[in-house]
Amino acid sequence: MTAIRLSSGGVIDRTRPLSFSFDGLSLGGFAGDTLASALLANDVMLVGRSFKLHRPRGLFGAGYDDPGSMVERLGPRPATNQLATTTMLEEGGVYRSVSTWPSARRDVGAVVQLFARLLPAGFYYKTFMWPTWHLFEPFIRGAAGLGRVPGVDAWEPVGESRFGSCDLLVVGAGPAGLAAALVAGRSGASVILVDDGAAPGGRLPGDGGDPEGWTSACWRELATLPKVRLLPAATAWGYHEHNLVSVLERAPRGAPGLDLRNWKIRARQVIVAAGAFERPIPFADSDRPGVMLASAVRTWLGRFAVRPGGQAVVFTNNASAYGTALALADAGAAVTLVDARTEPEPQAVAALASAGVTLARASLVTKAHGRSRVEAVDVIDDGGQVRRLPCDLVAVSGGWNPAFHLASQTRQARSIWHDELATFVADHGPASFRLAGAARAEFEPVSCALDGALAAGEALATLGLRAHAFETPHLSEPFVARRVEPVWFVPPRRKADKVFVDLAGDVTTDDVGLALREGFDSMELLKRYTTAGMGVDQGKSGNVNVIGIVGALTGATTQTVGTTTFRPPFVPVEFGAIAGQRNKARLYPWRHTPLTDWHIARGAVMYEAGLRWQRPGYYPLPGENWSAAAAREARAVRQAAGVYDGTPLGKFQLKGRDVPRLLDLLYISDFSKLGPRRGKYGVMLSDDGLIMDDGVVFRLDEQRWLLHSSTGAADRVHQHIEQVLQVHHPEWQVSLIPVTSQWANATLCGPMAREVLAALQPDFDITREALPFMGMAEGMIGDIPVRLFRVSWTGEASFELNTPARHAAALWDKIMAAGAAFGITPVGSEANHILRVEAGYISTGHEVDGTSDAFDLGLGPLVSRTKPDFIGKRSMELRRRVDPERFELVGLLPTEPSRRVPEGAPITPAGDRVDQEGFVSACVSSVVHDRIIALGLLRNGRSRMGETVHARVRDEVIPMTVVDPVFHDADRARVKS
Amino acid sequence: MTQRYAVTVVTVPMLAIFEARGREAGLAAGLAAACLPLPAPGGILAVQPDGCAVLRAGPRRVVIMADMTMEAELGSALARGFAACPDADVALVSDMFCVFDLTGPGAEDVLAQGAPLDLSEAALPAGHGSGTELWGTTVILIRIARPEAGFRIVVERSFKGFIEDWLAVASGSGSARRPGVMTAPPPSWQPS
Structure with missing residues (x-):
């Protein structure tokens, strides 16, 4: 052992x-x-x-x-x-x-x-x-x-994703990071200090465990500062725009039951003191167990009190590994140090001698022996003499690569070659971003701490804060890499020997040579061809060696070869941590009308129907499936009366002198003459001349208007109007207040709707003369205030009763009680869909699909011929002039009356696998015609009435006859009744 | 189930809420008619002796909150005041919003899971509010002064169940999702 x-x-x-x-x-x-x-x-x-x-x-x-x-x-x-x-x-x-x-x-x-x-x-x-x-x-x-x-x-870790804000984010709790956090924290700045180690200290050997040590003292003081948050066991894994930094915290303290926490930290200033990664010197079979980085050996010794071998060879080209050799010797190991340099630092040589460590100068380790663990290495000196050294541990140091990954991710810091240290360093990043310590190629601990303090001072100055005094710590590490003679790899003495340069992907120097011979001579291509740098460590140990080897093989300078792109994540990150609890039902916001409990109590099946609104899809009776329930509800509306929940329709209260001008700009029709207590249907186009929404505007009185949008487009319409008012016409006198959820809705519809309304005994006149189509009324139904609009989307007489949401359930109860004698039934979205398709009304997300204009959908007569302009007018006209062949709204009857056609199915010439000439936008089982009917958009559709067209559904072709898109109440007599 | 973060969530009984929008002069005139001040911009919450609170939620947006018993009287006063203002308007929105009080030392930890706003006391001191996003919804957050310490969340009532569920889950309790919703649509809706 x-x-x-x-x-x-x-x-x-x-x-x-x-x-x-x-x-x-x-x-x-x-x-x-x-x-x-x-x-x-x-x-x-x-x-x-x-x-x-x-x-x-x-x-x-x-x-x-x-x-x-x-x-x-x-x-x-x-x-x-x-x-x-x-x-x-x-x-x-x-x-x-x-x-x-x-x-x-x-x-x-x-x-x-x-x-x-x-x-x-x-x-x-x-x-x-x-x-x-x-x-x-x-x-x-x-x-x-x-x-x-x-x-x-399988373990399903509990994750949390959260935001954070601070004046200064410090990445890394080594000497530089601790100093930076301390200076900033003492100065009153809010600081978040992130470190991926279980204990602070970075590469300060063992100091984190020393209660009297500087690291521990810093950590203790930081913990007492009120505006400092310490995140141990946390890794900053991504830098995004404007100092937004992603941090993964494992097993967060003070959060029982939480496994992972992903932070999205917006910092006014960022200091990255992430240290540096040691790189190896690859040689033949240097991937054998027992060959490891000298820095790793130091960590095992210092942090974990583990001596990884008793007979060690330390192979280096810089002074930093001398400390490892001394630490091994101090732990009782027999150590030989093989230095590639001919003239190592004299004080380092003296230290080795006094510790009894054997030194081989100007020598290289050429090969490791052993299979499941290293047993010996071959060492060649500058005279070509090879000797075999028995060993059970090889500690390698080929130099240090500053960990400036986050700086690189800013896309503003370039990597620049540093000759003396034989590595890449980063130049300036964003003004609010700084590197400090070893991440900036400063490897001596005291210098690192001072560098961190200096960086904090600069950051604080930009925040208007004065840096607090910082005492120079007493930290000792005499052997750091100040001069590195690059040794990218040691060529094997036998051709059959493999030199692994990227252990994560099993990439050898032969693979790099092969890639170059095959023409993959850019680092980005070579990386992908060989997979060097694409393994779990993302090239942290091997990338710079690969770059050096490419330079050596091609004769190019290392700077010319260049680096590959650093991308997030810096370390592997669980997707669950990024998502946190935002999954399943919490993925997107969902909304309820004030009638949700009412609907559920009556057996409604609730699901989303536009803009995250949970609405009743249908109310099945025992033994009914969805289609039977929807047909029964639709039939009730055609024959008697129904009531549905139209609460989610967008509602916007408008007031001001310039509202008519606004409406005339927004809609294709002329609204300037709309009188009080009257409403008008309108179609709104986007800037590109395509339909954004359709809705109804009522003028409530001389001062106010109420604009209704469709449910699905309510947010879009709101943004659109705000843009017009805030950007294009800030001079207009218009006040806009969204009031969608203030009002609950009960849309009473059907041939018996007026009778049901009369049975409710409103305190206002509901005769045809007093309340015509597109008329409105306000008053009371019992003790419930209502605002009534005569609008229809069903092809039947409809009365949209709106009341403040607190009265919603009471109003619906009254309606159901009053309508019982007339056979009233609650109606869900599915029945509503049947009714509007039969009546030939368009719907957002179906016919209004972002590609159609007003003429396409048969709404050309609404386009004002007197208005000089409206939003989308020019684009619509231009598009129609350039390409007059448009997809136009048509009705479609499948040749087989019971054949349902999936909504969205493409229509292709003769049903062939060619470009589509239209699509089926809606398809329902009509309760009026007792057969399947559909709406669709078809190229030049209005001139193709009676023609047979074909929908293609996977391998099936469905023939359909083109008909008029209005299947019910073509003269709108029922609607206006 | 033990909470991860020490918070208390209380659904505030319905408040009388009015929203006024318009130009600054109009807002000031309309509010003055109801004997209410127009706070300076910056999310300042002006609380009156009778408990009525006026929040400057934006350059052209004011939210007035009061006890429900004041709704009718306040509504009439505001309506009168704004009727005379051509460039500002007011609307009753009591039914449109619901209000939660989230208090306790873990309040910031819970809200930070959904709100990108800087929730520190320095950025959002007591007596201040701000519009922000909370788990994808638009809300107003108002810091509640000590000793309760926490936040008042004003959110559109249609999102009440969604926010309740999130507050429960984010504080480390189990989901509070209402049964009977979020069911699957019928098969015909599935992509063919």
Whole structure:
């Protein structure tokens, strides 16, 4: 056993031991462990298999930079594709490696390695072309390296999505982030500090667990500042416009039962102090378990008190790994440091010597030996001498890549090559966005803290706040990367050896070379062809190496090769966290009329019918299905009386001298002569000359008008009118107040409607003379105030009774009682649809589909010939001039009278699979004609009466005869009765 | 079920609510006739000694809220006042809105799940209100002063059930969705 738990140190709670199992092994850890640290502490180095070739893989990074230690959690809360390095250990946890069988140790899938030479980059594209990729896809995906979603017991995390606001958002709680938050918080700014670690401190080794340490002191003080919010275990994963930052918080504190919380934080200023990611130096078989980033080794030692090996080789090209070597030696490991440089820093060399660490200068590790864990490495010196060093751990450091992903996502910060550090850094982002610390390529801890404080000072100045004093902390880290000699990879000494440069996607240097030879020489193309940078770590560990290798192979400079685009999310984010509780019935707002309880009590089936309104679709009697119920209700309206809930119709109160001018501009008809107590039907066009809505306007008195819109277009119409008044004619004297829900509605309709109304004993005159079609009245029905409009959408005499919503149920009860003697029935949306189709009335969403104008729908006579202009006039005329062949409203009778045609079905010439010449907009079973009737829009339809046309429904062709679109009350005598 | 956030949701009994819209001079004149002030822009809520509250909800929008017992009298006064104003109007909207009081230390956490508005006390102090979006609906939020501490939510009554459901779920309780609604439409509506 070579990986061990140290007897002291770390941020783990040794008083709380935890037991768990992994791939059938019973193991133990401590509270505060991640699954990864616990596995290492148990000397489990092999944690999974690689994505494509099923090569044995171990832990490589210690956080989100780990390229693939994915596990499946069998319990508690079964879930898959959990990253071992960020999964906190819990008592009784049962884990297994993903995409292995029966285990990572003895994986049958490893047989694929025998054919590895046949599986280069682009292999899938070239091979699985015939007959179709989809034939092979299930097998390929099954064999590839992600886990299976658990079955019925799958964990459904409770997610919450919420907004947040602050003066300053600080991303990262390392030295720079802590300093920035402290300066801003002390200055009275509202601050949100986000950090993806379980404890603050960033890469300060072990400091987060030291109660006397600077990190802990900062954290404690921040927790006391009233306007500072600390979000540990939270990752900023996306930057969007105007400083809107997405943050995923895991297991939020103070929110029992909540697993994930997604923040949408709007910050006035943003400081990103997200640190830097170490990159490896790939060499032959450097993907073997036991080869890992030097920074990861440091994390295991410092945070988790785990020494991942007893005989270590540290391979580096910069000074930062010297600290790792010293830490390993201090933990009792035998260490050899292999430095690619010929002249490492003298003080670093001296430190190694005094710690008993062997140093090999100007040398390279060329190959790892061992299979399920590293057993030795080959080291070549500058004289070409190769020697084999036995080891059980290789810590690699190829330099550091500042984590400026969020800056890049602003699309204003460019990535620029930094020669001395051999990496990319970001230049300026938006004015309200700053990088600080290692994210800005400043790696020394004290400098990072000062940089963070400085950035906070600048941010506060823009907010009009004065930065509070900041004391320089005493932080010691003598070995940081100040000079990096790039080593993008070590060429293998044998051609057969593989050098994996992107572990997440099993991408080798050979794959990169192949892609270049095949012409994929842009980084964006190469990325997609090889999948380098497309794995779970999104290239955090391997991307810059790939860029360097492309430069080396093509002779281009690294700056010229360029980076790929950084896109959100920075880390994997569960969709459920983004949605939060916004699902199913809470996905979109739904609305009720004040009569919902009344409808439900009478057995109505409620569902949406326009603009999220829940309305009664039909009121089935025992044994009735929807169509029978709808037919019975429609028949009642044709023969006696019905009442339906028209509450959702849009209603807008207008007042002012210029209302007639407004109406004349909005509608195609002339409204200027509309007198008090009278109404008029109107059609409203959008700017492009197509019908936006149709509705009725009543002039209530000399001062006020009431504009009705259709239900579905109410919001659109409101916005349209506001735009006219606020933007185009702010000088007009018009007041507009939406009053839709103030009024509840009972639309009484049918040949007996007037008799029912009389039985209600209103205190106003309801004779034909006093209350003609398009007339109105106001008064009382008993103790209920009502406003009555004579409008019809059914082809029968109708009386729209409106009352303040508080009286709605009482009014309906009265109507039902008064109408009982006349056979009144409540009518739902389905019956209403039948009635309006029979009468040939148009409907938003059916005939008014966003492509039709007034002439198309037979409303040409309404177009004023005297008005100089109205909205949409020019566009409508222009369009009709350019293309006079229009889809026109027609009636349609299926040749087979009982054949229902799906609404929306295309009409094509002879029913062939060619471009459509129209479509069926509505189809119902007529209670008047006892057969199926339909409305449709047909090219030049009005000139094709009597012609047979064909609707195509999948593989069936339905012949229909073109007829007039009014099937009932063609002279409108019943409507006006 | 234990709540995740410590809040109390109370449906306020129906209030007398009037909405006035128009130009500033017209609004001021109409309100003055009813002995009400026109608050300065900025979401200020002017509460009168009799409890009638006037909220400047926008440059050209004022919402007046009072106890229901004042509806008739207030309505008459406002109608008289605005009848004389050619460039402003008032409408009774008591039936159109419902009002919730969400109080408790978790109120901000609950509302932040649906409202993009900055809900901090610095941005929305007590005695101020603002129009905003709440789970896709349009609402007015008014901060309730301490000691109750929380928010008054004025929302169109048609969304009452939707908001009730959200407030329950967002506070960590179970769904409060009304049974019998949101059923599936008949088969003929399914895409063919």
